[in-house]
Amino acid sequence: MIVVLKPGTKQEDIQKIIERIQSFGLRAHISEGEERTIIGAIGDERLMADQTLESFPGVEKVLPILKPYKLVSRDFQKSNTVITIGGLKIGDKRVHVMAGPCSVESRDQVLQAAVPVKEAGATFLRGGAFKPRTSPYTFQGLGEEGLGYLAHARELTGLPIITEVLDPRDLEIVSRYTDILQIGARNMQNFKLLTEVGKLGKPVMLKRGMSATIQEFLLSAEYIASEGNRKIILCERGIRTYETETRNTLDLSAVPLLKQLSHLPVFVDPSHGTGRWDLVAPMALAGIAAGADGLLIEVHPQPEVALSDGPQSLKPNKFLALMKDLKKVAEAVGREL
């Protein structure tokens, strides 16, 4: 940690900063330049939570040197994390596509999505039973009934399932049904939920918050990892920007960046990332070309009557066509599908 001092800071104020640094077991090293004096705090600066040095008289700014996350970083573990679920390896050479409807609406609707996505080559079935909806007047999900439909579809198709959990109180029941727990963008900083999920052994997909930095994203993953659960998949799903033509701005540069900073598998969700079915295919291809380990794609048998996210859902035939194109791009970048 580097503390930059304002010009003319008094010796006694400098002394107080040094003592504060030392009180955390770090060493302080002063360096006087022509325009600014700086103090380096040498040691594990993570012990100095919240950079409170900025409140000290004379401090102009504080620059962190170390990354605030540890267990999820590439520094900590050089090799890629590979998560095995029902014999499928996530984070390995093979790219995985998790597909299915935004919301579980009925037993039939889930099957009408699950069967064709399986045939097209998807390896996981997605579907929401507990739904975070912006308006209280819209469909809120079927709850446990929906989980049952997902389980039924898994039985028939053999596809493992991924579904979202919103509330720590639902964790027990959702865990009973699902193969992967999904933490949605709105809950990326629901730290209580992260902590609880961290105590379980179940794989978890953590979606990037709508306005989360890469660092905050990895710190949220660290919450889970620090409780003992290392089976974490990161998912880029679009961030909020000023652009309104798309629902979000899919930040694909997050993919190679996260792969560089962390050893965890990285997925892309082009459905939420764009909010428009007609942009899903090109962005899915781009995601794989950028190095993603997999995709999360919304497929609905009849998007026009979907109870949520119809505008961003693919019909099964479009999904099939996409999978064929994805296979080619995956192979072009040395992966397989």
Place this chain on the structure above:
Amino acid sequence: MIVVLKPGTKQEDIQKIIERIQSFGLRAHISEGEERTIIGAIGDERLMADQTLESFPGVEKVLPILKPYKLVSRDFQKSNTVITIGGLKIGDKRVHVMAGPCSVESRDQVLQAAVPVKEAGATFLRGGAFKPRTSPYTFQGLGEEGLGYLAHARELTGLPIITEVLDPRDLEIVSRYTDILQIGARNMQNFKLLTEVGKLGKPVMLKRGMSATIQEFLLSAEYIASEGNRKIILCERGIRTYETETRNTLDLSAVPLLKQLSHLPVFVDPSHGTGRWDLVAPMALAGIAAGADGLLIEVHPQPEVALSDGPQSLKPNKFLALMKDLKKVAEAVGREL
């Protein structure tokens, strides 16, 4: 709702859209222009959740006409909502300042903040016992022990308290202690929590999410109101932008805008809104000048050793000076403090 069609949309596709509109009990009205044909959906478009018409063939875009929130809107209630807590009226002529430390750290620390803020004219004591922290390695709050210290300070000073609740499971205990429940920015779209808080009769302060639009903010308030709890205070606390000199960008235009769109009281939090104690005073003054009904300000007896948010906390003497200036600005805009 206006549905704009792509040029050359087939008659049968138009017919399907019309039938879909009618299936929700709305009337459809076609209007043919030179370049585009549009269909107006007349009636309560809120029944058509999620604008799924965008998935229909031939639809270029869908433009909502009505606001998606109702109970919290100025259309629904013309007069200002005034919330009375311990004889104090929030949303009335008098401006209220809620002040205190970011985190409750000890019995003494709370008192050392509570006594001077009371003397300076604050009417509520703030302090966090359950803390949402970006990193798992930083102080997470004292929990119920902290709630006890707040209650103790209330007993001694007479100041009603406001404190944050993070988890539906803590709601019962936090409610037992606090006068106002605070929903933090990270939980603005924790819909389960909003729903639970909506079932209680306790006043709630809802902070704007880090990247929430005004519309999403009011929809979150609508979640609470639709469950029966109308004692809602809105709080602007800064939004995330590209600017990095400040922790957030305090969007003061949200104040007059929210007052126009809604009947609920509006507060401003210049501490989180800027993240820098040296900007708190000017932005607090600006907030009142913009028409806010009150302020939420972090005051710590010793910001340098604060366990959280030290850099944005005022010392008691700075807070006292600010209160004197605030009084003048409040009077200049026809309010009192």
Place this chain on the structure above:
Amino acid sequence: MIVVLKPGTKQEDIQKIIERIQSFGLRAHISEGEERTIIGAIGDERLMADQTLESFPGVEKVLPILKPYKLVSRDFQKSNTVITIGGLKIGDKRVHVMAGPCSVESRDQVLQAAVPVKEAGATFLRGGAFKPRTSPYTFQGLGEEGLGYLAHARELTGLPIITEVLDPRDLEIVSRYTDILQIGARNMQNFKLLTEVGKLGKPVMLKRGMSATIQEFLLSAEYIASEGNRKIILCERGIRTYETETRNTLDLSAVPLLKQLSHLPVFVDPSHGTGRWDLVAPMALAGIAAGADGLLIEVHPQPEVALSDGPQSLKPNKFLALMKDLKKVAEAVGREL
């Protein structure tokens, strides 16, 4: 254009709005809903510049129906624009890579970049002679001397050149040397420059402004087109968001979106789009997978001593490796390189 009225708008105010609409030669059509009355303005709403109807008493909001640009839109021209330069067709099946240094620094440096990029398969040479620099204390470009070095490199390698013009006063001289005029992000709304460039017959690459919406981007292209020059290449080069790990956030969804809305060729600049050489390759591959017609890539013989943008420049050997990978991805999506 749809004018949404506030509840309770007086008849005389409605009348004034109708008269205003009619004064532009448009027809007005009133539709009364339960909660809102709306007025549709039917005809070429582009004649009603600036939506001044929002200033009329009783107007809640004004919703445009038509796109404000015309000549550059897919509605206006269904087939792709193909621009031929020195026998090379831009916007056709073949993907083009324009590569070279950020700044022209010397005759040798340009050649040391031009020769290897040509050998690796680039079809155009890029290089800046007039540089827009954030700080007045940094290298500002060699000016005409630099243009001469570019022309020299073209002579030796046969690569047509693209270089930026900043100032209408330099247009004549830059045009004399270059094959493609580049309008940089900072000048995307330099309307005087756009107008002048529109009067020339020379191909122009227009880069998206740092915070330009897709609509503003196309309106800037419309400035050029409306003056008669239709040889326009659009270039996505990253937008400004809250994320700081990358210099900009490369918005690849702009590629399929622009291809949908416009008939113009679309390029991607992963060098500026990320600001980091180690992210250039994956984002270049992703850009082609997303449907881009070409790439603009910074290559420098010695990035460590570059006078500008060293951190985002590839070394020739890395560029060569990238070109091989690009070829595979281009073929996977039905293009060639």
Place this chain on the structure above:
Amino acid sequence: MIVVLKPGTKQEDIQKIIERIQSFGLRAHISEGEERTIIGAIGDERLMADQTLESFPGVEKVLPILKPYKLVSRDFQKSNTVITIGGLKIGDKRVHVMAGPCSVESRDQVLQAAVPVKEAGATFLRGGAFKPRTSPYTFQGLGEEGLGYLAHARELTGLPIITEVLDPRDLEIVSRYTDILQIGARNMQNFKLLTEVGKLGKPVMLKRGMSATIQEFLLSAEYIASEGNRKIILCERGIRTYETETRNTLDLSAVPLLKQLSHLPVFVDPSHGTGRWDLVAPMALAGIAAGADGLLIEVHPQPEVALSDGPQSLKPNKFLALMKDLKKVAEAVGREL
């Protein structure tokens, strides 16, 4: 400048970085921590333009210590810059309001705005003759004819004028008429224009770019100052964010921040900052409360028929009411109007 090295960086790579630092006349100081080694570059790091050290093998990141601007900084000049124009002092105790129409439309229209704003207490007349318009199909300004109308209004009212210059080629003519040259948001990084304006002795108001950071804003001011012109007024006019209810997000925290970092006067433009006349008054009051030295406000005799920016223009009677309120707030914060 602090160079943070990746773990395991080779000694020879460290040596190359040190030599590079030394080649700029700076000293290099190595400090080895437990997790990272850092190199401090001591001296005037502004000489190391563009932080090219990031391209060196082994470099994880480069952290600047010094501010990149100099002449406009508070470090360089402690006392406030006061600019005297026609006997009026800008940047002194008195707050100045510059008001008038967005565009000059006719001789009469300017007068119908100028006379009442003068009577209401405005001290400068604003009005645009050269207009930067997003669409080529909207009114582009009257050019020199408009400048003449402004000069005519100045003659009749005695108000000095401020008007925008877009193009270096118009600088001579605009300078001949105006008292203050305005550089609009879209030209904040038109470095050629900044350089030319810097060579003149005329006061200049520099508006913050739509997505400019505070640092970039001050660097643009530095362009002007470094050419010799120190009569610079900074103007916050709203930045682009994800919020769409307002045209821009007025970043009032920029006011106290700029006053802290720089000695230049700071103005606020609540008209462009909000884009809505009904938000102009509260944000004007807030701007003064936040410490602004003045305001730029659009006033039009008939906003409904304005050729530009009608929706954000005040009518003269609303402006008069605002001026009365502004006087009270100015006095409340120790200023006068």
